[in-house]
Amino acid sequence: MDEVIKAEELFSFTLGESILEITYIIASVLFIVGLKKLSHPDTARRGNIWAATGMALAIVSTLVFHKQDGEHIHNIGWIVAAIATGTLIGTLIARRVQMTAMPQLVSFFNGMGGAAAALISLMEFPHISPDLIRAHGMFNGQVLVILLGLMIGSVSFSGSMIAYGKLDGKISDIRSGLLRIVNMALLVLLVAFIVYIMSLGAVEPASVMPLLYAFLAISLLYGISFVMPIGGADMPVVISLLNSFTGVAAAMGGFLYNNQVMLTGGILVGSAGTILTILMCKAMNRSLSNVILGAFGGSKADDSGEAGQIKEIGISDAAVLLNYSPKVLIIPGYGLAVAQAQMLTREVDHKLGQNGVEVHYAIHPVAGRMPGHMNVLLAEADIPYDKLLESEEANEQMQDVDLAVVIGANDVVNPAAEEDPSSPIAGMPILQAYKAKNIIVMKRGMGLGYAGIENKLFYNDKTRMLFGNAKESLQQVLNEIKNMD
Amino acid sequence: MESILEFIYLHREIIFILILSVFLGVEVISNVPSVLHTPLMSGANAIHGVVIIGAIIVMGHAETTLALILGFVAVVLGTLNVVGGFVVTDRMLSMFNKKQKQ
Numbered sequence: 001m002d003e004v005i006k007a008e009e010l011f012s013f014t015l016g017e018s019i020l021e022i023t024y025i026i027a028s029v030l031f032i033v034g035l036k037k038l039s040h041p042d043t044a045r046r047g048n049i050w051a052a053t054g055m056a057l058a059i060v061s062t063l064v065f066h067k068q069d070g071e072h073i074h075n076i077g078w079i080v081a082a083i084a085t086g087t088l089i090g091t092l093i094a095r096r097v098q099m100t101a102m103p104q105l106v107s108f109f110n111g112m113g114g115a116a117a118a119l120i121s122l123m124e125f126p127h128i129s130p131d132l133i134r135a136h137g138m139f140n141g142q143v144l145v146i147l148l149g150l151m152i153g154s155v156s157f158s159g160s161m162i163a164y165g166k167l168d169g170k171i172s173d174i175r176s177g178l179l180r181i182v183n184m185a186l187l188v189l190l191v192a193f194i195v196y197i198m199s200l201g202a203v204e205p206a207s208v209m210p211l212l213y214a215f216l217a218i219s220l221l222y223g224i225s226f227v228m229p230i231g232g233a234d235m236p237v238v239i240s241l242l243n244s245f246t247g248v249a250a251a252m253g254g255f256l257y258n259n260q261v262m263l264t265g266g267i268l269v270g271s272a273g274t275i276l277t278i279l280m281c282k283a284m285n286r287s288l289s290n291v292i293l294g295a296f297g298g299s300k301a302d303d304s305g306e307a308g309q310i311k312e313i314g315i316s317d318a319a320v321l322l323n324y325s326p327k328v329l330i331i332p333g334y335g336l337a338v339a340q341a342q343m344l345t346r347e348v349d350h351k352l353g354q355n356g357v358e359v360h361y362a363i364h365p366v367a368g369r370m371p372g373h374m375n376v377l378l379a380e381a382d383i384p385y386d387k388l389l390e391s392e393e394a395n396e397q398m399q400d401v402d403l404a405v406v407i408g409a410n411d412v413v414n415p416a417a418e419e420d421p422s423s424p425i426a427g428m429p430i431l432q433a434y435k436a437k438n439i440i441v442m443k444r445g446m447g448l449g450y451a452g453i454e455n456k457l458f459y460n461d462k463t464r465m466l467f468g469n470a471k472e473s474l475q476q477v478l479n480e481i482k483n484m485d
Numbered sequence: 486m487e488s489i490l491e492f493i494y495l496h497r498e499i500i501f502i503l504i505l506s507v508f509l510g511v512e513v514i515s516n517v518p519s520v521l522h523t524p525l526m527s528g529a530n531a532i533h534g535v536v537i538i539g540a541i542i543v544m545g546h547a548e549t550t551l552a553l554i555l556g557f558v559a560v561v562l563g564t565l566n567v568v569g570g571f572v573v574t575d576r577m578l579s580m581f582n583k584k585q586k587q
Binding site: 040045048051068073076078083086089091119122123236265276365366 | 487489491492493495496499502503506507508509510511513514515516517518519520521522523524525526527528529530531532533534535536537538539540541542543544545546547552553555556557558559560561562563564565566567568569570571572573574575576577578579580
């Protein structure tokens, strides 16, 4: 009798277990295909849904079929309640937040994943297999994986929160050489902690907990000091990097539980995220180390004493110039996003269209605070896709443009990138606004761009400056154009 | 050293998957246009929310109230990562789709 029951148990165990593994395989495939589709414009949205389906499969299957030491998942009610809570809050935040705040949001959600990974490590540490400790002491793979998961997850969490704060304008940049030394010291300390904990020998994991909390605290601190000195404009790169960190932290969990879907999902994001980070840096013609060490702003390569004269333009003159230029090219930048001027831009565009002015937009790949930032903003304002020109296309047409209107962009139109080999932005592809017949630059003031260098475009003979908040200036210009009818 | 080697031996299959996944991740997203960098980052961000599986396992075997509470927090955070990530990505991409139809 006993044997029959055992056989049945064995059978049901393998059946559930195989369904679990099969769904994990399907989920992994969905992640991979989803990610692949996400990298092509036509299929991107479907790819996202595929990946989400894979995730749902993996979660449900784990709830139903996962077994540890022959036991099913307990506390199902609580788990479902937690998932429901997370879903509700997550959907609300994701739906409500404005499009301009998108980078912050990605950073926030990334931080949540990192925190979850850190928590898992923290809770699994006391449960390290006693057999393993008896045989090898603390010097074993499980301890290493838990420590790495805890460290990387916490760094990702605190780092993402700082990035979030910076993008939201709540935290300003701190640039000091001291912070760099502190960073190195913290990193060395973290490695020392790992080595020390692993060399403790056969001790009760519970007795090591105080050390583990200290390790957690230092990891959190490192995340803060790692992101703190990096400039706000580089946050997308940092978020992408932290994104891949969280992927690696999730993969550590995969190791711990021998769970393939966590491993594939985590590592896939870890490696894809790293490549994406490098691609983003390339679009700015900079290296990753250059971004992290923050080479910008330190040296002012070009001191343009012969800069020349700034020429301002009034609202009514600007309106006239706009209204009577047959071909207008708008070059948006971060200033447009900050001023939330995308809707007004469309209204001006619309009005000019009625008056027979041909309006286009030139989109620089790194304009704004994230790649594609301007595309998203202009799409939000319902500006037709065929009006948007990519850099190369725009530059080809530039000499025929009667008026280039630069709204809150600076470094992406700075001719120094082409002219001055010693400039920090030398070699970065720019929009050649200086080739247009006339140029209006809308700017809040004479402040420098993120690169911290002068922009000769502003001193160009053909350039007129329109100082003020982009939204207010555009509103006044719009009223002025309407008065002309 | 011995135990590390043993760990590698015990987990050889998973290490295999790890190495292949690294190459796969690189391969899958090369040639992505810069316009899609942000949605792709956001989509990848949602995928590493798979850490929620670990949170569910931890919570599923929690014995003390403290463990249950911490597990609850971990599952909520993981879900935030997953759901928020996918919804935000979809929202971003819906704008791209809209303008392409026009």
